[in-house]
Amino acid sequence: MIGRRTLLSLPLLAAPGLAPRLAAAQSAWPNRPVRIIIPFTPAGASDLLMRPVAERLERVFGQPFVIDNRPGGGGAVGLAAAAHERPDGYTLLLTTPGPLILLPQIQQGLAYSAQRSFTYIALMGGAPILCAVAGTSPIRSLADYAAAARRAPDAVSFGSSGVGSMGHLTGVLFGMEAGVQLLHAPFRGAPEAQQGVLSGAVTSLWDTAAANVGAVRAGTLRGLCVSSPERAAILPDVPTAQEAGFPRVVSLNWFLLCGPAGLPPAVVARLGEAVRAILAEPAIRERLDQSAFVRTEDVPQERLAAWVQGEQDRWAPVIRASGAA
Secondary structure, three states, rough: OHHHHHHHHHHHHHHOOHHHHHHHHHHHHOOOOEEEOOOOOOOHHHHHHHHHHHHHHHHHHHHOOEEOOOOHHHHHHHHHHHHHOOOOOOOOOOOOEHHHHHHHOOOOOOOOOOOOOOEEEEEEEEEEEEEEEOOOOOOOHHHHHHHHHHOOOOEEEEEEEOOOOHHHHHHHHHHHOOOOEEEEEEOHHHHHHHHHHOOOOOEEEEEEOHHHHHHHHOOEEEEEEEEOOOOOOOOOOEOOOOOOOOOOOEEEEEEEEEEEOOOOOOHHHHHHHHHHHHHOOOOHHHHHHOOOEOOOOOOOOOHHHHHHHHHHHHHHHHHHOOOOO
């Protein structure tokens, strides 16, 4: 890590007089607005998580923290933009596993690398995946669901928000762990996947819990499990896959705050400390609970790069089995 930062900083230090100015700017950070790139459209899960935290960061640091939505390419556009910014602490990025670790295993030639392009600051939470069937379905549990798939291979289908999405891959992971073959039907988003279940076009869905909370509460969908290590506060009656007898079916659409590679350690430390304190505030915690977010494991900043690599390794066989790559 130290060697990488040193190498990345050499071209900057070569400019006469630039090093003292950079050092002074870092010591005064932040002395102007900070931009947070979100690589997805506004009003999505990333916005729901980041905006209240950004408001609190403004109060902590006395400078605006401005959300900059950069959608496109499944998140690749925003990540490439962040990766090529100066590592001065004034451009940050909130990423999810999709563009950071899944897409690079599916698509070649991306303009960034999970291992080389970013400085990781803090895990900020996760969105669980929900497995659900229609409220009128005879399938009442995850055990029933697996049994139905065993009785009739390829007859049990599931919808997701698209090929290579976290919902798709979590459904594949379940199939691998349960020893069953599920037929995947990709849709263009969570609303269409939900409609596919309600219309009978597909047996089930594996998709974000947040997008389906209303239907589960109304009884039009029956939640069989969530994929998080703990139950989602907003769906307390839906068990985890672990509780339902499938201990290795664990996945989260996690949210990771980072910046360009070579971010000053002092900036990383200050941001990480502030974010962790904000996420522990009862008002913020309640707001996130009601948006179907769950806590992630507490990974120290110095271990985040290794944690990201571990996530990449963990999903590699699932991606291969899914046929997405």
